[in-house]
Amino acid sequence: xxxxxxxxxxxxxxDVAEADIISTVEFNHTGELxxxxxxxxxxxxxxxxxxxxxxxxxxxxxxxxxxxxxHEPEFDYLKSLEIEEKINKIRWLPQKNAAQFLxxxxxxxxxxxxxxERDRRPEGYNLKExxxxxxxPNTITSLxxxxxxxxxxxxxxxxRRVFANAHTYHINSISVNSDNETYLSAxxxxxxxxxxxxxxxxFNIVDIKPANMEELTEVITAAEFHPHQCNTFVYxxxxxxxxxxxxxxxxxxxxxxxLFEEPEDPSNxxxxxxxxxxxxxxxxxxxxxxxxxxxYLSVKIWDLNMENRPVETYQVHEYLRSKLCSLYENDxxxxxxxxxxxxxxxxxxxxxxxxxxxxxxRGHRRDVTLEASRENSKPMQVLKPRKVCAGGKRKKDxxxxxxxxxxxxxxxxxxxPQDNIIxxxxxxxxxxxxxxxx
Amino acid sequence: xxxxMECAVDAQSLISxxxxxxxxxxxxxxxxxxxxxxxxxxxxxxxxxxxxxxxxAEIYRMQQYEEVMTVCNEIQELNxxxxxxxxxxxxxxxxxxxxxxxxxLCDPACHKGAAQSAAHVRTASTLLxxxxxxxxSKAAEPSDYxxxxxxxxxxxxxxxxxxDNNRHCNKTTVLDLDTHVVTTVENGYLHQDCCCNPPQxxxxxxxxxxxxxxxxxxxxxxxxxxxxxxxxxxxxxREDCSYSNPDYTDTSNISNLIxxxxxxxxxLLSRQADLEQICSKQALASLGAWTRAIVAF
Numbered sequence: 001x002x003x004x005x006x007x008x009x010x011x012x013x014x015d016v017a018e019a020d021i022i023s024t025v026e027f028n029h030t031g032e033l034x035x036x037x038x039x040x041x042x043x044x045x046x047x048x049x050x051x052x053x054x055x056x057x058x059x060x061x062x063x064x065x066x067x068x069x070x071h072e073p074e075f076d077y078l079k080s081l082e083i084e085e086k087i088n089k090i091r092w093l094p095q096k097n098a099a100q101f102l103x104x105x106x107x108x109x110x111x112x113x114x115x116x117e118r119d120r121r122p123e124g125y126n127l128k129e130x131x132x133x134x135x136x137p138n139t140i141t142s143l144x145x146x147x148x149x150x151x152x153x154x155x156x157x158x159x160r161r162v163f164a165n166a167h168t169y170h171i172n173s174i175s176v177n178s179d180n181e182t183y184l185s186a187x188x189x190x191x192x193x194x195x196x197x198x199x200x201x202x203f204n205i206v207d208i209k210p211a212n213m214e215e216l217t218e219v220i221t222a223a224e225f226h227p228h229q230c231n232t233f234v235y236x237x238x239x240x241x242x243x244x245x246x247x248x249x250x251x252x253x254x255x256x257x258x259l260f261e262e263p264e265d266p267s268n269x270x271x272x273x274x275x276x277x278x279x280x281x282x283x284x285x286x287x288x289x290x291x292x293x294x295x296y297l298s299v300k301i302w303d304l305n306m307e308n309r310p311v312e313t314y315q316v317h318e319y320l321r322s323k324l325c326s327l328y329e330n331d332x333x334x335x336x337x338x339x340x341x342x343x344x345x346x347x348x349x350x351x352x353x354x355x356x357x358x359x360x361x362r363g364h365r366r367d368v369t370l371e372a373s374r375e376n377s378k379p380m381q382v383l384k385p386r387k388v389c390a391g392g393k394r395k396k397d398x399x400x401x402x403x404x405x406x407x408x409x410x411x412x413x414x415x416x417p418q419d420n421i422i423x424x425x426x427x428x429x430x431x432x433x434x435x436x437x438x
Numbered sequence: 439x440x441x442x443m444e445c446a447v448d449a450q451s452l453i454s455x456x457x458x459x460x461x462x463x464x465x466x467x468x469x470x471x472x473x474x475x476x477x478x479x480x481x482x483x484x485x486x487x488x489x490x491x492x493x494x495a496e497i498y499r500m501q502q503y504e505e506v507m508t509v510c511n512e513i514q515e516l517n518x519x520x521x522x523x524x525x526x527x528x529x530x531x532x533x534x535x536x537x538x539x540x541x542x543l544c545d546p547a548c549h550k551g552a553a554q555s556a557a558h559v560r561t562a563s564t565l566l567x568x569x570x571x572x573x574x575s576k577a578a579e580p581s582d583y584x585x586x587x588x589x590x591x592x593x594x595x596x597x598x599x600x601x602d603n604n605r606h607c608n609k610t611t612v613l614d615l616d617t618h619v620v621t622t623v624e625n626g627y628l629h630q631d632c633c634c635n636p637p638q639x640x641x642x643x644x645x646x647x648x649x650x651x652x653x654x655x656x657x658x659x660x661x662x663x664x665x666x667x668x669x670x671x672x673x674x675x676r677e678d679c680s681y682s683n684p685d686y687t688d689t690s691n692i693s694n695l696i697x698x699x700x701x702x703x704x705x706l707l708s709r710q711a712d713l714e715q716i717c718s719k720q721a722l723a724s725l726g727a728w729t730r731a732i733v734a735f
Contacts, residue, residue: 081469083469107469170471219472219473271449
């Protein structure tokens with residue numbers, strides 16, 4: 001399968017404004033809408049244009065649909081803490097009516113946004129002029145029914161719910177339940193269950209805070225509901241374990257139903273073993289049979305029926321293992337990479353450094369490294385596979401590990417739920433690639 | 439675990455880098471990040487373990503050299519009629535021999551006979567599961583351990599950490615792995631130096647009846663589980679009174695790991711009690727060169 005450049009969104013400037021740094025990317029359930037969140041607290045939604053039937057070789061493009069300020073910086077006066085407006089996660093709700101709904105969250109507060117279209121306006125009021133001024137009733141001689149006339153499309157985003165004050169620590173995940181009524185939010189130590197309609201209370205379902213904080217050994221790093229079983233969710237930890245919980249067992253799911261853990265390879269032990277084993281993302285497969293976890297150097301696929309080891313492990317950038325010390329110094333070792341499945345769970349994708357991203361074809365046991373860069377952004381330009389030279393003689397077209405730009409990192413990627421269209425976020429640009437249609 | 443000397447040097451720089459990260463996290467936008475600080479504390483612990491192991495290995499090597507030299511001298515100087523000298527030498531040799539065993543991890547120390555052994559065993563068992571503030575087993579604490587930490591520790595004693603100063607054949611330096619008391623045997627006379635763990639020094643000065651906690655959990659695997667934040671525990675107890683919000687206090691305690699190392703950050707931590715500052719300064723004076731690197735920050 002070959003991938004082609006389709007579009008790139010965002011400023012061309014090399015000088016990146018911090019507020020423009022993309023912090024989350026998410027397709028909605030049909031793939032028609034693509035949402036991004038940034039460090040400045042803004043959400044930008046792109047919409048796929050209706051396919052051009054006369055030119056089927058060009059898939060339709062994504063254009064800006066709506067932009068709004070989701071979160072503002074806040075100050076917690078009690079703790080003397082600034083609360084960042086950065087959008088940590090966006091999750092779409094399945095569509096129920098004409099409007100679209102999404103959940104967006106920063107470190108402390110989750111908001112439900114309604115995005116609705118307005119493409120008609122009423123005209124012909126009896127008592128009002130077109131400009132809104134009231135008519136003198138004495139001048140009215142006849143009555144008419146106002147009609148709706150077309151107008152330029154206006155997309156409005158309005159906050160419908162604000163779910164606040166339920167998290168002491170920093171929210172890292174939100175996940176909508178398959179029941180379409182509830183969702184969970186997870187911070188470092190707790191997971192809360194919310195009802196979408198109720199904002200003044202939530203249920204705490206997981207609490208791993210020790211009685212003595214000095215005894216803290218691990219934190220929650222990600223959590224997700226099962227795609228079909230509304231009673232099941234998983235959460236990953238900084239120790240590299242994943243716990244699957246069943247809400248039918250008890251109200252408080254501190255005790256897991258399953259614990260997924262792979263024993264550490266003692267020969268790989270280093271100063272940084274704990275850091276690189278910390279899981280940064282966990283995602284269920286669409287069919288609900290597998291889940292994928294991302295730690296610093298690898299992607300692992302787990303069968304929900306086998307707890308003692310993953311069924312597949314893919315090395316994302318093993319050549320970094322010898323560089324962990326410098327990556328620790330420059331803080332790159334703390335980067336939280338996400339991962340995603342394609343629509344039929346046959347391929348998984350994750351990001352790396354130097355604006356590289358990796359795809360692993362599970363069925364064919366193939367992997368490829370591609371690059372998101374302005375240099376490769378001619379329309380429909382086919383992406384050339386890249387290769388990193390770990391050591392020894394560098395071949396032509398290979399990049400040596402020392403030449404990698406660790407400031408150019410791809411942390412967030414998303415795959416269209418049905419088609420082979422991917423959205424890849426570099427620091428402040430969003431690249432859209434699609435597979436080459438012959 | 440990486441154990442080469444080269445990595446012990448890296449351990450030093452890792453420790454200082456980690457402390458800087460913890461310090462910087464206090465002023466970062468968005469508040470202290472619990473996850474990142476937890477991971478940094480793991481690196482700190484790992485680096486510390488390697489560094490301490492290397493230091494112990496070094497001391498053990500010096501100690502073995504001392505032992506050999508002592509025996510040689512003994513052979514040269516032995517006068518069958520001089521019983522005192524012989525006893526002193528024997529004592530020294532015995533101590534050196536038995537303290538040589540201290541280098542092997544988890545062995546209870548055998549300073550000054552069985553009573554102390556019992557005390558050390560109690561120390562070990564205390565550490566394995568109990569709160570550091572338990573008073574039950576502390577009654578038998580030898581007074582000299584207490585007193586050593588009450589005194590200001592002269593820097594000179596700590597020079598013995600470096601290989602150079604152990605050229606004197608009549609001095610044996612012994613480090614008790616359980617209590618971290620450094621002992622110098624000079625001409626058969628015992629001098630106890632200040633313990634090498636600064637916060638424990640400070641804590642001991644504050645509450646003489648309380649048992650010192652071993653900070654470096656290099657031997658007992660259980661201790662690794664509890665040792666990460668144990669040094670912050672005492673500070674945490676004090677700070678719990680000052681702040682009404684336990685969650686915030688808890689989070690900020692993680693960053694108080696800086697206090698474990700008694701570094702120059704003490705002046706930057708506005709919440710630190712005076713006593714802690716004094717202890718930190720004391721500890722500072724007694725630390726070896728590697729922590730001076732941290733102070734330089």
